[in-house]
Amino acid sequence: MRRGLEAALRKAEALARRYASVSDYCLNPDEVVVRNILHGLARNWQRYGRLYCPCREVSGSRDKDRKNMCPCTTHKQDIAQDGVCECGLFVNQAYLKALTAE
DSSP states (O other), rough: OHHHHHHHHHHHHHHHHHHHHHHSSSEOOHHHHHHHHHHHHHHHHHHHSSSSEEEEOOOOOOOHGGBBSSSSHHHHHHHHSSSBBBSEEEEEEHHHHHHHHO
8 A cells, every 4th residue: 555655655655746836836835734735636636546635525427527637627727726735736937926025
């Protein structure tokens, strides 16, 4: 089980880093938040075979849950509104600047 979790964590981290590198978003600078979200993604990979966002309920229907695969369908809207997606994994540049200005 432990080896499976480590592989799922690597998969989740690779997805998140790859998406951040090709999008207008960055990973949250809070390493604890990122670690917790990646663990949630990894658990969902183990349970359901998909990297479903841990901040959303999984129904068990792949058709219904498809919209909740990371990055979920609402992440762009969330980031445009709040600077951060609902689960906190991805943030925009304005969010980062606000953090450094504090």
